[in-house]
Amino acid sequence: xxxxxxxxxxxxxxxxxxxxxxxxxxxxxxxxxxxxxxxxxxxxxxxxxxxxxxxxxxxxxxxxxxxxxxxxxxxxxxxxxxxxxxxxxxxxxxxxxxxxxxxxxxxxxxxxxxxxxxxxxxxxxxxxxxxxxxxxxxxxxxxxxxxxxxxxxxxxxxxxxxxxxxxxxxxxxxxxxxxxxxxxxxxxxxxxxxxxxxxxxxxxxxxxxxxxxxxxxxxxxxxxxxxxxxxxxxxxxxxxxxxxxxxxxxxxxxxxxxxxxxxxxxxxxxxxxxxxxxxxxxxxxxxxxxx
Amino acid sequence: xxxxxxxxxxxxxxxxxxxxxxxxxxxxxxxxxxxxxxxxxxxxxxxxxxxxxxxxxxxxxxxxxxxxxxxxxxxxxxxxxxxxxxxxxxxxxxxxxxxxxxxxxxxxxxxxxxxxxxxxxxxxxxxxxxxxxxxxxxxxxxxxxxxxxxxxxxxxxxxxxxxxxxxxxxxxxxxxxxxxxxxxxxxxxxxxxxxxxxxxxxxxxxxxxxxxxxxxxxxxxxxxxxxxxxxxxxxxxxxxxxxxxxxxxxxxxxxxxxxxxxxxxxxxxxxxxxxxxxxxxxxxxxxxxxxxxxxxxxxxxxxxxxxxxxxxxxxxxxxxxxxxxxxxxx
Numbered sequence: 240x241x242x243x244x245x246x247x248x249x250x251x252x253x254x255x256x257x258x259x260x261x262x263x264x265x266x267x268x269x270x271x272x273x274x275x276x277x278x279x280x281x282x283x284x285x286x287x288x289x290x291x292x293x294x295x296x297x298x299x300x301x302x303x304x305x306x307x308x309x310x311x312x313x314x315x316x317x318x319x320x321x322x323x324x325x326x327x328x329x330x331x332x333x334x335x336x337x338x339x340x341x342x343x344x345x346x347x348x349x350x351x352x353x354x355x356x357x358x359x360x361x362x363x364x365x366x367x368x369x370x371x372x373x374x375x376x377x378x379x380x381x382x383x384x385x386x387x388x389x390x391x392x393x394x395x396x397x398x399x400x401x402x403x404x405x406x407x408x409x410x411x412x413x414x415x416x417x418x419x420x421x422x423x424x425x426x427x428x429x430x431x432x433x434x435x436x437x438x439x440x441x442x443x444x445x446x447x448x449x450x451x452x453x454x455x456x457x458x459x460x461x462x463x464x465x466x467x468x469x470x471x472x473x474x475x476x477x478x479x480x481x482x483x484x485x486x487x488x489x490x491x492x493x494x495x496x497x498x499x500x501x502x503x504x505x506x507x508x509x510x511x512x513x514x515x516x517x518x519x520x521x522x523x524x525x526x527x528x529x530x
Numbered sequence: 531x532x533x534x535x536x537x538x539x540x541x542x543x544x545x546x547x548x549x550x551x552x553x554x555x556x557x558x559x560x561x562x563x564x565x566x567x568x569x570x571x572x573x574x575x576x577x578x579x580x581x582x583x584x585x586x587x588x589x590x591x592x593x594x595x596x597x598x599x600x601x602x603x604x605x606x607x608x609x610x611x612x613x614x615x616x617x618x619x620x621x622x623x624x625x626x627x628x629x630x631x632x633x634x635x636x637x638x639x640x641x642x643x644x645x646x647x648x649x650x651x652x653x654x655x656x657x658x659x660x661x662x663x664x665x666x667x668x669x670x671x672x673x674x675x676x677x678x679x680x681x682x683x684x685x686x687x688x689x690x691x692x693x694x695x696x697x698x699x700x701x702x703x704x705x706x707x708x709x710x711x712x713x714x715x716x717x718x719x720x721x722x723x724x725x726x727x728x729x730x731x732x733x734x735x736x737x738x739x740x741x742x743x744x745x746x747x748x749x750x751x752x753x754x755x756x757x758x759x760x761x762x763x764x765x766x767x768x769x770x771x772x773x774x775x776x777x778x779x780x781x782x783x784x785x786x787x788x789x790x791x792x793x794x795x796x797x798x799x800x801x802x803x804x805x806x807x808x809x810x811x812x813x814x815x816x817x818x819x820x821x822x823x824x825x826x827x828x829x830x831x832x833x834x835x836x837x838x839x840x841x842x843x844x845x846x847x848x849x850x851x852x853x854x855x856x857x858x859x860x
Contacts, residue, residue, distance in 0.1 A: 273649025275597065324831060330648035332830045334595050335787055338652075339830070342780055342823040346816040459776065463660060466653040500674075504664040507657060511642060518645050 242496075244375055249492035251377065253485030254385030255450065258443035259465035260472075260480045261392060262436035268475060269412050269432040270326055272333050276340035278461030280437055281444030283344050284310050285453055288445045289357055299359035299449055307441040314437030315430040323429055341458065348455035359448040384446045388481065391439060396477055408432060460503070467510040473520025482521060486513070535857045546849030557700055561693055569696045573764045575805060576703035577757050581778065582785040582797035583710050584753040589783075590792035591714065592746040593726050595648075597779055598655025601639070601662045602632045602751045604773035606758025608672055611768060614682035616671075621682045622694050625702070625759040632755020635662075636748045644744070656776070663774030677769030680762060695763050702760055706753050711794060711850050713749075720854075722746060726792075784822040787829050790836025794850035799838045 263277045274280075284306050291302040317340075325332040364383070368376040399405035410418040411428045419425045447453060447461070464487060472483030487506050494505020513521065560572060581599070588594045609628035614621040639658055646654040667675045683691050713719045721742050724732035733739050762768050781804065789800020804822075811818040833840055 267649070271649070273653060275649075275652065321827070321831065328834070331589065331593070331595055331791075332834060334597075334649050334652050335783060336827050336830045338597065338780070338783060339823040339827040343820050343827075346819040346823070350816040350820070459656070460660075462653065463657050466650070467657065470650070498668075500664075500668045504661065504668065507661045507664065510657065511661070514642060514645060 242493075245492050245496045246489055247375070247377055248381065249489030250485050251381035251385045251488070252492060253468075253481070253488030254381070254388035255443065255446055256464050256468045256484035256487050257388045257481040258384070258391065258446065258484075259440065259461050260468035260484055261388075261395060261477070262439040262443070263462075263465045264469045264474070264477075264480055265395070265439070266432050266436045267469075269408050270415070270429050271330075272322065272326065273330075273337070274340075274436070275334060275337040275462065276344055276458070277337075277436075277440060277465060278463070279341045279344040279458030280310065280314075281440045281447065281461050282453055282455065282458040283348065284437075284441035284444035285359065285448035286348055286352055286357070286455075287441075288359055288448060289352070292359065299361050299445060303442060303445055306445065307438045310441040311434035311438040314433040314435075318430045318433035319426070322433070323426055326429070341462075345455050345458060352455060354454060356452040356454045357448065358452045359445065361449050365449055380449065384450070387442065387446070388484075391442065392477055392481055395439075399477075404428075404431060464506070467506065470520055471510055471513045473522040476520070476522040479520060479522030486521075533858070536854050537857050543849055549849075554704070561696060566692055569692055570764065571805075573695055573699040573760070575801060576699040577761050577764070578781060578785065578804065579797060579801045580703055580706045580753060580757045581782045582789070582801055583706055583794070584750045584757070585779070585782045586786045586791060586794075586797050587710055587713075587746060588750050590786065590796075591719075591722050591726055592743050594743060594747060595652045596643075596655040597652045597776070597783075598643070598657070598659035599750075599754050599782065600774050600776055600778040601655070601659035602636070602754035603758035603761065603778045604659075604662060604666065604770070605632045605635050606755030606760075607762035607768045607773045608666060609755065610759035610762055611678050611680050612672075614680060615678070618682075621680065621763060622698055624682075625698060625763060626756055628759035629752045629754075629756030632758065633748050633752040636751030639751075640744055640747050644740075644747075659774055659776075663770050666774065667770040672770075675770060677767065677773070680766045680768070683763070683766065695760070698763070699760055702756055706757075707794070709749075709753075714794070718742070718745070780819075781822075784826045786836075787826045788822075788836060790838035790842075791834070793836070793838055793842065795842070796836045796838040799841075800836070803837065 259278070259281060263274065266272050266274060287306045287309060288299050288302040291297055291305050292299050295302075297305075321336060322333060325336055361380075365378070365380045367379045369379055369382065370376045397405075399408055407418070407423050407428045410421065410423055411425050411432075415425050418428075443461075447457075468480055468483035468487050470483070471486050472479030472481070486509065490509035491502045491506040495502030497505070557572070560569060564572075581603070585596070585599055588596050588599075606628045609631035610621065610624050613619040613624035613627055613631075619627060643651060643654045643658055666672050672678065686694070714722070721732065721737040724735065724737055725739050725742050729739050758773070762773070785800035785804050786797050787800075788803055789798065790796025807821065808818065811821065829836060835843065
């Protein structure tokens with residue numbers, strides 16, 4: 240029963256990783272941009288929530304109403320002012336600039352909020368659990384995280400598949416030049432994709448901050464977990480990302496149960512194993528994905 | 531047909547050679563005229579310069595944007611301690627051997643990370659470096675999370691150790707610079723630059739793209755691992771979090787981007803700027819990193835060729851010419 244419990248915890252943790260991974264995967268899909276500061280943006284959002292909660296006494300979950308739009312605006316601005324100028328100049332400039340963002344955000348957070356670890360307190364839900372019988376119980380909060388992840392992925396799929404902006408995302412992804420010829424403002428599309436990516440990662444950051452403590456330097460690990468979930472699931476597959484997150488989450492909780500120091504390492508090793516056995520990931524669409 | 535000549539040296543490169551010889555003489559004299567603090571700093575300077583040259587070779591020439599070179603700094607550092615303390619190898623001899631150990635790890639690592647391209651190569655190398663950090667932190671023989679201390683140098687007098695480390699650093703720095711220069715001017719180096727400019731085109735002209743990149747990746751791991759060992763011969767105390775810290779790669783990237791990517795002079799200029807800034811802003815740890823990050827972002831936007839690139843473009847100076855120029859002689 241203890242093992243079943245561990246696996247269930249891992250599956251729910253996977254929901255959180257899928258939240259981190261979705262934003263990363265989205266901007267890679269639309270403009271082949273790999274954002275090395277992705278994890279740091281989530282931690283920035285969590286610190287913004289700390290400020291919002293401190294200033295207004297809002298519940299951290301409600302602070303999303305403020306923080307997510309703020310992060311979206313930041314994403315649109317950064318894309319418009321900086322990142323869009325680098326696309327089309329090869330991979331290197333964008334990668335190095337987002338790495339620069341990562342270092343700037345981390346040290347900015349260190350300077351502003353000190354090295355103390357923080358946690359967001361939503362007032363009880365984080366410790367409440369739902370008994371499933373047989374000694375098995377799941378926390379309400381991990382369950383909520385998983386449901387939100389599934390809902391967000393479903394919403395994103397509808398957005399990409401059914402709306403005009405989604406069509407613009409897909410067209411820009413397939414061929415930015417032709418999309419522009421057809422009257423799509425690709426610069427705006429890039430900005431919106433980045434805005435959406437950072438809004439989703441804000442949700443992920445705040446859920447992370449409620450689930451566990453975080454510091455200014457918690458970002459890079461989130462980037463790596465997000466990246467691993469994307470690769471395990473297969474590039475370009477939305478639901479594959481969820482499965483990738485779940486596999487990573489289960490690997491981590493099972494690894495941690497075997498030996499406390501092995502949680503994160505076990506996740507990395509499962510990722511490497513999938514990479515060696517199925518380089519395209521488990522659910523990669525048959526469409527060729529250029530990198 | 532007009533007579534043509536392939537030019538491979540420049541006036542600047544002859545002046546540069548003379549300047550380099552003078553600088554070398556000054557560096558060799560340093561132990562007699564400078565104090566231990568200056569020598570320690572010279573070792574640090576050399577270490578960062580070699581790390582920068584190595585990363586520049588990867589990213590600036592081979593197009594392999596690695597964010598995981600700290601893996602080889604850490605592997606080199608740990609290899610030094612295992613070789614010197616556990617296997618009884620002379621610690622100074624162990625430094626280049628540690629580089630070989632790092633290179634040996636680079637081969638299987640390459641089979642994993644070479645599956646990624648472009649931006650995902652960057653994240654993939656970072657993930658693999660984390661694997662090495664966590665493995666070191668979970669291995670009893672390596673002192674787990676607390677790490678280990680290099681004990682093999684304890685019997686040596688402090689002056690002997692400092693002088694030996696300094697001489698070794700000088701040798702490593704010079705060898706690295708010479709190796710990169712000779713390699714880039716060689717047939718292999720020409721192939722590498724062709725790969726950088728266009729993979730399909732160079733492949734069609736008979737360059738083996740995969741082998742060329744793999745060779746560079748392993749050579750760079752050797753250089754980086756040797757430097758890692760040198761760093762920990764200087765510091766004596768190693769821990770997984772410090773040895774496999776992303777900061778090694780962050781410093782390196784900022785040095786190369788600010789100095790000038792894809793030139794041999796760029797990393798030298800970058801390392802000098804890095805040290806000048808560090809000495810001025812020593813009391814403002816976080817702000818120093820913010821400034822470096824911002825400088826790198828601005829450099830990428832405004833002068834992607836780096837500081838040295840601005841100079842080289844303006845006055846057409848190349849101290850280390852690796853290109854071939856066709857001149858019409860008549």
